[in-house]
Amino acid sequence: MKVIVPVKRVIDYNVKARVKPDQSGVDLANVKMSMNPFDEIAVEEAIRMKETGTVTEIIAVSIGPQQAQETIRTALAMGADRGILVKTDETVEPLAVAKILKAIVEQEKPELVMLGKQAIDDDCNQTGQMLAALLDWPQGTFASEVKFTDGKLQVTREIDGGLQTIEINMPAVVTTDLRLNEPRYASLPNIMKAKKKPIDMKSPEDYEVDITPRLNVLKVTEPAKREAGVKVESAAELVKKLREEAGVI
Amino acid sequence: MSMIVDRRNVDFLLYEVFDTQKILSAPIYQNFDRDAVTAILDMAQAIAEDKYFSCSADIDVNEPRFVDGGVLVPSVIKDALAAYAEAGFFAATFSEEWGGMQLPWHIYVQISNLFTCANTSINSYAFLTVANANVINTFGSDAQQALYLPPMLEGRWFGTMCLSEPQAGSSLADIKTKAEPTEDDYYRITGTKMWISGGDQDISENIIHLVLARIPGGPPGVKGISLFIVPKIRVESGRSLGELNNVGLSGLIHKMGNRGTTNTILNFGEGGECRGYLIGEPHKGLQYMFHMMNEARIAVGQGSVMSAQAGYLYSLDYARQRPQGRLPGEKEPSSPQVTIIEHADVKRMLMAQKAYVEGGAALIAYCAQLIDQEKLVTDSTEKKRLALLLEILTPVAKSWPSEFCLEANKLAIQVLGGYGYTREYPVERFYRDNRLNLIHEGTHAIHGIDLLGRKVRMQGGAALSVFLEEISKSVEDGAGYESIAPFASTLQNTITNLIEASEAVLAEDSLRRQLANATIYLDAFGHVVIAWMWLLQSIAATEGLSGNDVVDAHFYEGKLKACRFFFTYELPKTKAQFDLVASLDDTCLNAEATHFIGV
Ligand SMILES: Cc1cc2nc3c(=O)[nH]c(=O)nc-3n(C[C@H](O)[C@H](O)[C@H](O)COP(=O)(O)OP(=O)(O)OC[C@H]3O[C@@H](n4cnc5c(N)ncnc54)[C@H](O)[C@@H]3O)c2cc1C
Numbered sequence: 001m002k003v004i005v006p007v008k009r010v011i012d013y014n015v016k017a018r019v020k021p022d023q024s025g026v027d028l029a030n031v032k033m034s035m036n037p038f039d040e041i042a043v044e045e046a047i048r049m050k051e052t053g054t055v056t057e058i059i060a061v062s063i064g065p066q067q068a069q070e071t072i073r074t075a076l077a078m079g080a081d082r083g084i085l086v087k088t089d090e091t092v093e094p095l096a097v098a099k100i101l102k103a104i105v106e107q108e109k110p111e112l113v114m115l116g117k118q119a120i121d122d123d124c125n126q127t128g129q130m131l132a133a134l135l136d137w138p139q140g141t142f143a144s145e146v147k148f149t150d151g152k153l154q155v156t157r158e159i160d161g162g163l164q165t166i167e168i169n170m171p172a173v174v175t176t177d178l179r180l181n182e183p184r185y186a187s188l189p190n191i192m193k194a195k196k197k198p199i200d201m202k203s204p205e206d207y208e209v210d211i212t213p214r215l216n217v218l219k220v221t222e223p224a225k226r227e228a229g230v231k232v233e234s235a236a237e238l239v240k241k242l243r244e245e246a247g248v249i
Numbered sequence: 250m251s252m253i254v255d256r257r258n259v260d261f262l263l264y265e266v267f268d269t270q271k272i273l274s275a276p277i278y279q280n281f282d283r284d285a286v287t288a289i290l291d292m293a294q295a296i297a298e299d300k301y302f303s304c305s306a307d308i309d310v311n312e313p314r315f316v317d318g319g320v321l322v323p324s325v326i327k328d329a330l331a332a333y334a335e336a337g338f339f340a341a342t343f344s345e346e347w348g349g350m351q352l353p354w355h356i357y358v359q360i361s362n363l364f365t366c367a368n369t370s371i372n373s374y375a376f377l378t379v380a381n382a383n384v385i386n387t388f389g390s391d392a393q394q395a396l397y398l399p400p401m402l403e404g405r406w407f408g409t410m411c412l413s414e415p416q417a418g419s420s421l422a423d424i425k426t427k428a429e430p431t432e433d434d435y436y437r438i439t440g441t442k443m444w445i446s447g448g449d450q451d452i453s454e455n456i457i458h459l460v461l462a463r464i465p466g467g468p469p470g471v472k473g474i475s476l477f478i479v480p481k482i483r484v485e486s487g488r489s490l491g492e493l494n495n496v497g498l499s500g501l502i503h504k505m506g507n508r509g510t511t512n513t514i515l516n517f518g519e520g521g522e523c524r525g526y527l528i529g530e531p532h533k534g535l536q537y538m539f540h541m542m543n544e545a546r547i548a549v550g551q552g553s554v555m556s557a558q559a560g561y562l563y564s565l566d567y568a569r570q571r572p573q574g575r576l577p578g579e580k581e582p583s584s585p586q587v588t589i590i591e592h593a594d595v596k597r598m599l600m601a602q603k604a605y606v607e608g609g610a611a612l613i614a615y616c617a618q619l620i621d622q623e624k625l626v627t628d629s630t631e632k633k634r635l636a637l638l639l640e641i642l643t644p645v646a647k648s649w650p651s652e653f654c655l656e657a658n659k660l661a662i663q664v665l666g667g668y669g670y671t672r673e674y675p676v677e678r679f680y681r682d683n684r685l686n687l688i689h690e691g692t693h694a695i696h697g698i699d700l701l702g703r704k705v706r707m708q709g710g711a712a713l714s715v716f717l718e719e720i721s722k723s724v725e726d727g728a729g730y731e732s733i734a735p736f737a738s739t740l741q742n743t744i745t746n747l748i749e750a751s752e753a754v755l756a757e758d759s760l761r762r763q764l765a766n767a768t769i770y771l772d773a774f775g776h777v778v779i780a781w782m783w784l785l786q787s788i789a790a791t792e793g794l795s796g797n798d799v800v801d802a803h804f805y806e807g808k809l810k811a812c813r814f815f816f817t818y819e820l821p822k823t824k825a826q827f828d829l830v831a832s833l834d835d836t837c838l839n840a841e842a843t844h845f846i847g848v
């Protein structure tokens with residue numbers, strides 16, 4: 001089967017993000033960018049499915065600026081087969097991404113779209129679900145295990161308080177959670193090989209999608225600093241504080 | 250911000266200060282371009298941060314242990330090196346014949362920077378293996394190459410360098426390890442080597458020691474030393490591993506820093522025959538070993554810059570967050586405290602660290618690309634010039650960072666105040682790691698003597714001339730910029746001091762007196778070289794600022810500030826040092842052992 005793996009270029013997870021002084025967003029000047037870690041997990045899963053013979057072709061898609069091509073190259077160096085870059089310098093919100101992906105799915109006709117459950121920059125956790133709705137495909141979100149048997153997918157989902165295993169028909173949308181796998185690093189020889197793999201250059205207009213943002217960002221601020229803790233004398237005091245001060249029990 | 254690298258600075262050095270593009274345009278490097286280099290650095294940085302940096306504090310506490318005659322190395326070290334091997338870094342710079350990628354050396358140096366800064370003691374295993382494989386690749390026979398290189402470059406067998414002995418460290422002329430010929434194709438090795446990094450471990454399947462030893466009957470001193478390949482486990486035909494080769498491990502040495510790298514005393518021939526295989530011709534061992542020493546010594550300087558960089562980045566981040574005190578003149582006690590980066594003296598300490606670290610990093614990058622250029626040029630005069638330039642810069646690239654980047658580590662501790670002195674924060678560890686670099690690969694003193702006693706006078710002063718020509722070119726370039734011209738002329742004056750001091754030394758009859766202050770000369774000479782590196786960086790930064798649409802103004806302005814710092818706070822110190830050297834002062838030379846405490 002053919003798999004599409006969307007990959008997003010985000011601020012590197014090791015980077016300490018700083019908010020711009022005018023509170024309009026996070027300062028990205030001179031900041032290291034890399035592939036969204038959840039997307040790396042999706043790429044890895046697709047490659048493993050290819051290694052076991054379930055998958056025949058992996059297409060890495062990114063929607064973003066020219067530099068997002070580097071993110072696609074990373075996926076190609078890990079083992080994806082070809083790439084599609086939908087180039088735009090505008091902010092693209094999950095809905096716009098889902099619409100573009102839908103158009104690509106209609107052209108490429110994959111049986112599976114595997115996405116990260118969320119991107120670590122905006123933490124939206126929407127694209128996969130929106131895409132499934134737009135395509136009217138089944139979805140298996142927050143996957144910590146994916147098994148393909150008899151033309152169906154068994155997806156183990158990480159939910160509050162435990163794991164839920166569901167079976168879904170194909171074609172389907174799967175979003176990956178942290179524990180699904182540990183992605184490989186690209187190797188030096190594979191980075192060089194990836195240079196020769198093809199990347200199609202597209203634009204949102206090619207898919208007739210209007211990407212105008214629907215949301216208005218009022219301001220972005222640093223998270224509140226954590227206050228110093230207090231030591232409690234006894235378990236009873238802890239319970240009291242949790243009930244009366246924190247209001248969590 | 251990353252705690253192991255400023256990638257903007259890496260790009261600045263590669264593409265704005267020095268000319269990587271020119272090296273990459275050579276036919277043998279045609280596969281590499283800027284995008285590929287960026288992707289490789291991204292991948293290396295990810296492995297360095299995930300696998301190396303994350304366990305650096307842990308392996309300092311839980312260091313390798315000597316148990317039942319063998320060594321137990323923590324598994325995190327094995328995992329890290331496995332990831333390094335899998336990514337193809339052991340073979341990276343080797344030709345395709347050996348499964349390598351023919352990566353230019355100066356790019357490999359930038360990659361090593363990442364691993365070294367993240368965790369210098371893990372990187373040592375890889376570094377030693379690559380250096381060892383380089384010796385075999387250059388001087389080993391075809392059969393030796395075919396036997397040893399593949400498993401080493403796959404990262405399955407590691408390498409060591411066995412020069413030092415308990416009684417012979419600085420003075421290799423006095424080594425005693427013996428290699429007796431046998432009827433077979435091997436020599437019988439006996440003797441004790443000390444301080445051997447990676448001398449035993451349970452990470453790799455086999456260990457290939459490169460051992461300096463004497464063949465009986467050979468000339469005394471350094472002219473009678475030969476080089477041998479001595480495997481820990483004997484290698485049978487088809488590269489299968491046979492019996493142990495009787496390399497006895499007496500124990501581990503417990504070190505101040507760099508604790509993840511095992512350091513060993515090895516007894517060759519203890520308990521039975523230890524087989525060594527001669528590399529090249531007899532009695533040329535030191536020559537072969539020194540061929541690799543340029544790279545190895547530059548790597549020591551690199552290690553030092555990187556330990557300092559780790560401290561610099563950490564203390565910079567800390568200074569931006571730690572509120573303490575108010576600025577002079579603020580009398581209102583209820584006013585909010587400032588973060589310590591607002592205090593002028595903290596800025597001085599950070600600026601000094603920046604000047605040392607980025608000055609040192611530029612020198613390492615410069616030397617590394619000279620190594621590539623020397624390989625690439627075909628014109629024999631130019632090749633010779635580059636070789637001479639490397640000869641004279643190598644002791645500086647090894648020693649200047651060892652001394653002044655260690656100073657940077659001292660300042661990083663100071664920025665953290667009391668917290669810096671505790672083991673809860675990493676800056677004291679970075680200092681301990683870095684303290685080694687003044688000692689191994691030739692102590693600081695030995696390099697002072699090498700520079701003043703050999704390098705500045707080699708071939709009638711040819712190396713010094715090439716160095717002065719190159720630096721003069723930059724002075725001329727700098728003079729063309731209004732804002733840089735004053736620095737260019739200061740550097741010109743300092744060069745005059747350097748030349749005068751060198752001439753005064755050479756005019757002295759007594760060799761002992763000539764070399765009595767060689768270490769002072771080395772430090773001052775190093776400051777001139779680093780001032781040169783800052784001049785080059787300020788030219789590139791001025792160019793960067795003059796472009797349209799500058800997004801990096803702060804970065805470039807910071808470069809100009811650090812350049813000014815170095816020329817204003819540091820370079821003037823060399824005047825006193827060169828004057829002292831020129832005066833041939835003999836205070837220390839003529840002090841007697843009894844002068845210290847009267848008996
Ligand atoms: C952690 C560590 C790792 C090492 N790894 C290796 C390794 O892998 N392989 C290896 O072969 N060796 C290794 N070494 C050994 C290292 O190279 C030696 O320690 C070094 O060369 C100094 O020798 P020494 O310790 O015998 O000191 P000495 O030579 O006894 O020096 C003591 C002092 O005397 C000074 N001195 C000595 N001779 C002179 C002179 N002629 N003029 C002026 N001053 C002089 C020195 O500068 C020094 O300050 C390692 C050492 C350490 C500490």
